Amino acid sequence: MATTVSEAPKMGIEMMLERIMGAMEKQNQELTELRRECSDLRTSNRSMEIMLQNISQGRSNSPPGLSAGMSPSIGRERARSPFLPRRSTAQAGPSQVLITSPSHEVTTHSFPFPDDREIPGFYVVIPAGGAGTRLWPLSRENHPKFLLDVNLCGNSLLQSTWERLLPLAGPSRMTVVAGPAHSEGILGQLPNLDSSNLFTEPGPKDSMAAIGLAAAILLRRDPEAVIGSFAADHMISGEDAFLGAVTEAVEVAKEGYLVTIGIAPSHPATGFGYIRLGDKLGLKSAPHSRLVSSFKEKPDAHTAAKYLATGQYRWNAGMFVTKASLLMELMKENCPDLYEGLMNISAVWDDEVARKSALEEVWPTLEKIPIDNAVAEPAAAQGKVAVIPSTFGWDDVGDFSSLAEMLPAESNKPRVLGDQRLGKRCLWSFHL
Ligand SMILES: Nc1nc2c(ncn2[C@@H]2O[C@H](COP(=O)(O)OP(=O)(O)O[C@H]3O[C@H](CO)[C@@H](O)[C@H](O)[C@@H]3O)[C@@H](O)[C@H]2O)c(=O)[nH]1
Numbered sequence: 001m002a003t004t005v006s007e008a009p010k011m012g013i014e015m016m017l018e019r020i021m022g023a024m025e026k027q028n029q030e031l032t033e034l035r036r037e038c039s040d041l042r043t044s045n046r047s048m049e050i051m052l053q054n055i056s057q058g059r060s061n062s063p064p065g066l067s068a069g070m071s072p073s074i075g076r077e078r079a080r081s082p083f084l085p086r087r088s089t090a091q092a093g094p095s096q097v098l099i100t101s102p103s104h105e106v107t108t109h110s111f112p113f114p115d116d117r118e119i120p121g122f123y124v125v126i127p128a129g130g131a132g133t134r135l136w137p138l139s140r141e142n143h144p145k146f147l148l149d150v151n152l153c154g155n156s157l158l159q160s161t162w163e164r165l166l167p168l169a170g171p172s173r174m175t176v177v178a179g180p181a182h183s184e185g186i187l188g189q190l191p192n193l194d195s196s197n198l199f200t201e202p203g204p205k206d207s208m209a210a211i212g213l214a215a216a217i218l219l220r221r222d223p224e225a226v227i228g229s230f231a232a233d234h235m236i237s238g239e240d241a242f243l244g245a246v247t248e249a250v251e252v253a254k255e256g257y258l259v260t261i262g263i264a265p266s267h268p269a270t271g272f273g274y275i276r277l278g279d280k281l282g283l284k285s286a287p288h289s290r291l292v293s294s295f296k297e298k299p300d301a302h303t304a305a306k307y308l309a310t311g312q313y314r315w316n317a318g319m320f321v322t323k324a325s326l327l328m329e330l331m332k333e334n335c336p337d338l339y340e341g342l343m344n345i346s347a348v349w350d351d352e353v354a355r356k357s358a359l360e361e362v363w364p365t366l367e368k369i370p371i372d373n374a375v376a377e378p379a380a381a382q383g384k385v386a387v388i389p390s391t392f393g394w395d396d397v398g399d400f401s402s403l404a405e406m407l408p409a410e411s412n413k414p415r416v417l418g419d420q421r422l423g424k425r426c427l428w429s430f431h432l
Contacts, residue, residue, distance in 0.1 A: 128182060144182060245392065263314055
């Protein structure tokens with residue numbers, strides 16, 4: 001049937017109305033979805049607050065796996081930093097560790113630390129990579145975050161990492177893996193680092209190649225070596241609790257596990273990986289050790305909030321303790337080309353000329369992959385990964401908001417990194 005002139009505008013209006021109705025319906029659906037997510041978040045917030053009240057009132061059915069210093073307002077992007085003068089108790093006292101028991105009780109344990117904490121055969125590996133682009137321009141390619149004294153304590157993050165771990169390994173078993181651009185800065189800041197323990201990689205190939213290179217070299221030097229990798233640019237408070245956790249991790253590593261340290265989460269962070277706790281291992285020498293059921297790398301906020309509410313998850317702090325031989329076996333199984341490349345490089349490491357040509361030839365061909373995806377996730381699926389759930393304060397100082405949390409400020413005043421009296425000459429100020 002032919003359309004008359006008077007019907008044409010009517011059809012146009014009807015089509016417009018139809019489109020508007022369709023758009024409204026879509027918006028309604030999205031609103032319903034958002035309301036549902038808000039309601040989920042409110043529910044998990046409420047349960048967290050109740051659990052926190054229980055802790056503060058000393059009730060025993062306290063929260064599954066939360067650090068006692070945690071802020072109740074988990075809806076905020078970040079909780080108060082444990083690196084600020086405390087109003088909370090996340091930082092355990094000397095030789096005391098806040099432990100979350102499997103029955104979800106937070107208890108305080110004392111570790112019988114001997115004066116000499118050195119662990120024979122334990123090597124520290126500090127992968128110092130990345131320019132920390134989220135902290136640019138404070139951190140730049142030639143001034144990476146780990147060389148900066150970001151919280152004005154008098155030490156760079158790298159120096160603090162060194163000092164923290166030195167009691168466990170002693171200077172001869174402390175190693176660093178970094179790019180050539182940073183060698184001078186690293187040796188300048190760490191005068192006690194043996195230059196043969198600075199493993200220089202030609203270019204960034206991500207954490208598996210960096211830690212794998214150290215493991216391959218150390219395995220040739222000491223077939224029984226147990227290694228622990230700890231990022232150069234993390235901040236930790238409650239150092240006794242930290243050392244206690246690493247000491248337990250070494251015990252578990254000796255039993256043939258790849259061991260990680262799980263941090264009690266204080267808020268539903270989306271910038272970290274999460275570890276799902278599995279069964280208790282029941283080791284006498286490592287009473288808090290558990291199997292890792294699975295890893296989840298950087299979930300969205302909704303998923304992270306759900307994880308927190310279960311109490312069964314810890315943050316993955318990127319710390320791994322293992323026999324060097326096990327790490328290489330896992331690489332051989334899961335990324336054989338990377339394994340072979342690193343074994344070839346390590347075979348000629350002590351010969352400077354042969355090392356140079358092996359690095360030139362092999363390094364560019366190596367796969368760029370994080371240790372989490374390369375070995376930790378597949379090994380967890382085989383029941384080969386353990387975790388020491390811990391409650392020391394930890395942050396990876398990833399961005400300005402995390403850095404700002406570590407700096408003191410009066411309310412409604414900017415946070416200043418540098419000398420406040422210098423006014424405009426201060427290093428940096430934050431308006432957050
Ligand atoms: N030497 C060297 N080190 C590297 C390289 N790539 C990464 N690293 C080092 O390996 C560690 C982790 O690498 P990132 O790239 O910073 O990892 P991420 O995205 O932050 O995630 C990992 O760490 C988080 C904690 O900070 C975890 O929450 C997450 O699950 C994961 O393990 C850091 O110490 C980093 O310096 C490299 O090419 N060379």
